[in-house]
Amino acid sequence: MTATLLDGKATAAEIKDELRTRVKALAERGITPGLGTVLVGADPGSQAYVNGKHRDCAEVGIASIRRELPADATQAQVDAVLDELNADPACHGYIVQLPLPGHLDTQRVLELIDPDKDADGLHPVNLGRLVLGYDGPLPCTPRGIVELLRRHDVALRGAKVAVVGRGNTVGRPLGLLLTRRSENATVTLCHTGTLDLASHTRAADIVIVAAGVPGLLTADMITPGAVVVDVGITRVIGPDGKGRYTGDVAAEAAEAAGKLVPMPGGVGPMTRAMLLTNVVERAERD
Ligand SMILES: Nc1nc(=O)c2c([nH]1)NC[C@@H]1CN(c3ccc(C(=O)N[C@@H](CCC(=O)O)C(=O)O)cc3)C=[N+]21
Numbered sequence: 301m302t303a304t305l306l307d308g309k310a311t312a313a314e315i316k317d318e319l320r321t322r323v324k325a326l327a328e329r330g331i332t333p334g335l336g337t338v339l340v341g342a343d344p345g346s347q348a349y350v351n352g353k354h355r356d357c358a359e360v361g362i363a364s365i366r367r368e369l370p371a372d373a374t375q376a377q378v379d380a381v382l383d384e385l386n387a388d389p390a391c392h393g394y395i396v397q398l399p400l401p402g403h404l405d406t407q408r409v410l411e412l413i414d415p416d417k418d419a420d421g422l423h424p425v426n427l428g429r430l431v432l433g434y435d436g437p438l439p440c441t442p443r444g445i446v447e448l449l450r451r452h453d454v455a456l457r458g459a460k461v462a463v464v465g466r467g468n469t470v471g472r473p474l475g476l477l478l479t480r481r482s483e484n485a486t487v488t489l490c491h492t493g494t495l496d497l498a499s500h501t502r503a504a505d506i507v508i509v510a511a512g513v514p515g516l517l518t519a520d521m522i523t524p525g526a527v528v529v530d531v532g533i534t535r536v537i538g539p540d541g542k543g544r545y546t547g548d549v550a551a552e553a554a555e556a557a558g559k560l561v562p563m564p565g566g567v568g569p570m571t572r573a574m575l576l577t578n579v580v581e582r583a584e585r586d
Contacts, residue, residue: 303560304560306452308561316356320360327361333392333582336417337365337366338395341369342370360580362580365388392583394419442476449506458484462503462508464509492513504526509528511548515548518550524558529560
């Protein structure tokens with residue numbers, strides 16, 4: 301069997317079309333949504349991601365506010381940029397590109413973001429709102445996964461979902477999102493240390509792998525026909541000596557799935573579309 305691919309790139313393009321309409325409606329009210337990015341250092345991967353976000357903004361009519369600091373920026377310099385964006389009425393939401401250089405305090409930085417401008421939905425206040433079931437910006441990758449499944453009629457209500465990975469950006473908030481009353485999935489939150497991990501993934505209708513371990517999910521770990529979502533994105537050096545990104549789902553597991561959200565072309569483009577959505581939603585409340 302060959303899995304049906306759920307095309308995140310095409311779905312993200314649909315969402316961007318919808319956002320373009322909403323941005324036009326905002327323009328009639330004299331509002332231009334603005335997304336800020338803060339990049340510290342010159343890591344080529346991070347630069348590429350940030351460039352992608354600004355391209356996305358241009359496509360839908362969101363204004364880009366770009367702040368770049370050198371790799372040796374002091375904590376005080378970073379703090380000053382966040383103070384400035386928090387105070388800037390043209391900036392409806394912003395993100396600080398992670399990971400930050402090791403000498404900076406990531407927790408402090410994330411806590412300095414005004415929770416109402418937290419386009420990533422990763423501020424402790426917003427993760428707390430998610431726990432409590434209050435409204436707030438939702439984390440982009442979990443929201444993107446739920447939106448992609450919804451738009452492809454993958455039922456969550458009553459589904460058994462195994463999430464592999466308990467990180468703060470994907471696995472843990474995804475478990476919270478999927479168990480909300482509006483989704484009503486039954487979630488088993490696993491990690492690479494879970495005893496007999498395969499027994500949990502085999503029992504699931506939907507397996508979402510976000511562990512950052514290339515090839516972790518093998519064919520014997522799923523029930524044939526299951527829905528499989530690959531969230532892994534790890535840079536590896538190929539046999540040709542060139543760098544490339546690889547997911548957490550082994551090729552044979554991708555074959556055995558009924559539906560597959562692939563990497564690339566799946567969760568990544570949806571994450572970016574949800575970042576734009578968070579900013580437009582915030583601007584609509586102006
Ligand atoms: N504060 C913060 N927020 C983030 O959301 C954040 C971050 N830091 N640090 C790094 C990770 C990684 N990330 C990706 C988003 C999209 C793709 C993506 O669109 N990938 C394409 C392939 C690459 C491309 O075509 O550009 C795909 O999967 O098809 C990848 C990775 C967001 N991150």
